Amino acid sequence: MSLNLPPLPYEPNALEPWIDEATMRIHHGKHHQAYLDNYVKAVAGTAIEGQPVESVLADLAAVPESIRNAVRNHGGGFVNHNLFWQIMGPGTPSGPAGSLEQAINTAFGSFDTMRERFNAAAMGQFGSGWAWLVAQPDGKLTIYNLPNQDSPLSRGDRPILGLDVWEHAYYLKYQNRRAEYVNNWWNVVNWKKAGEIYIAG
Helix, strand or coil: HHHCCCCCCCCCCCCCCCCCCHHHHHHHHHHHHHHHHHHHHHCCCCCCCCHHHHHHHHHHHHHCCCHHHHHHHHHHHHHHHHHHHHHHHCCCCCCCCHHHHHHHHHHCCCCHHHHHHHHHHHHHHCCCCCEEECHHHHHHHHEHHHHHHHHHHHHCCEEEEEEEECCHHHHHHCCCCHHHHHHHHHECHHHHHHHHHHHHH
């Protein structure tokens, strides 16, 4: 199975002023590409070479120990970013609707509470990592952070929203002001796409 870097679903400057064009070009074209390239190298010639990356991440125990860390780091980076670009976009709805909105209200009481908890997870991640809104196997939504490029798939959860808080995701524009980046990110969340991902199950 040949893996390719998915193109951005919008122009690199489409998320201005919240996320700058230079960051988008480097983040997608350099960082995301590097995760893909390194994953392909790690699995080349192994039994998992042709398997979907998502399936591999969902069963890391089955990955040979000699390449497990590379698969977790680079496969996770590839899959995490595939989602990241999709759940952002220009001119998107200001909040969730339909089934996703109902699930958020059930799990957290309100959208505002969910957002506060998500922001806390993003700010509470020490060093590099991600904040996640995920659906657990029982369908309930929860929020947590994970270090590096670890994927919720490896915990048996299904990611709905993910926010990259590696410094490469925001440092050109925001420098050390992670909180400003986290708060501004909500302006580009594509709630329509997030809702579709949630419904797809």
